[in-house]
Amino acid sequence: MGVRLAPYWHDGDRFVADEPLLADYDALVAELDERPVSYLHLRGRDPIGPDAAPDIPAFARYRSRFAGPLIVNNGFDRATGNAAVAAGVADAVSYARHYVANPDLVARFALDLRAVARRPGHVLRGRSRGVRRLPGEQLGHGAGLMARRAGPGGGGRRAAVVP
Numbered sequence: 001m002g003v004r005l006a007p008y009w010h011d012g013d014r015f016v017a018d019e020p021l022l023a024d025y026d027a028l029v030a031e032l033d034e035r036p037v038s039y040l041h042l043r044g045r046d047p048i049g050p051d052a053a054p055d056i057p058a059f060a061r062y063r064s065r066f067a068g069p070l071i072v073n074n075g076f077d078r079a080t081g082n083a084a085v086a087a088g089v090a091d092a093v094s095y096a097r098h099y100v101a102n103p104d105l106v107a108r109f110a111l112d113l114r115a116v117a118r119r120p121g122h123v124l125r126g127r128s129r130g131v132r133r134l135p136g137e138q139l140g141h142g143a144g145l146m147a148r149r150a151g152p153g154g155g156g157r158r159a160a161v162v163p
């Protein structure tokens with residue numbers, strides 16, 4: 001069983017990630033370290049701006065308390081994700097908004113191609129009809145974007161990488 005925690009999650013003044021709460025998370029993570037959890041997935045502190053780097057020290061607090069596989073997210077791109085893993089901050093990085101904006105994110109990362117910027121308009125809400133519009137990005141060197149119409153009722157497009 002994997003466990004997902006968001007110790008820094010906050011909601012205005014209604015829910016604040018203050019030190020007493022973080023101390024509770026410290027105890028919880030230390031307890032999880034004694035249990036056979038297959039991984040701990042941590043959402044980090046929100047970066048200070050849309051293009052700001054992830055708050056790496058905020059993860060260190062948990063790396064020192066949990067020896068098992070640690071996955072982190074919140075504000076990473078390819079470079080900062082690779083750097084975090086190389087530095088031992090985490091064992092892996094997960095991507096949410098980048099993946100929603102780039103259905104071919106894995107291929108883009110593998111080919112070191114620029115990922116389309118994360119935008120609220122790329123997040124699907126309600127009934128999914130696939131990715132409506134994939135902003136043009138030329139994939140060269142043996143790779144290309146294939147777009148096709150979604151099935152009946154779906155007016156959008158899906159994209160896949162053709163090797």
Ligand SMILES: Cc1cc2nc3c(=O)[nH]c(=O)nc-3n(C[C@H](O)[C@H](O)[C@H](O)COP(=O)(O)O)c2cc1C
Nearest residue numbers: 006043073074075076094095096097098100123124
């Ligand atoms: C479409 C979408 C759905 C998400 N659903 C959940 C959810 O159900 N539970 C949760 O804890 N976080 C959810 N998240 C938050 C992500 O897991 C992640 O913590 C957050 O987007 C920051 O990571 P990122 O910078 O890679 O996007 C969701 C994010 C997106 C974009």
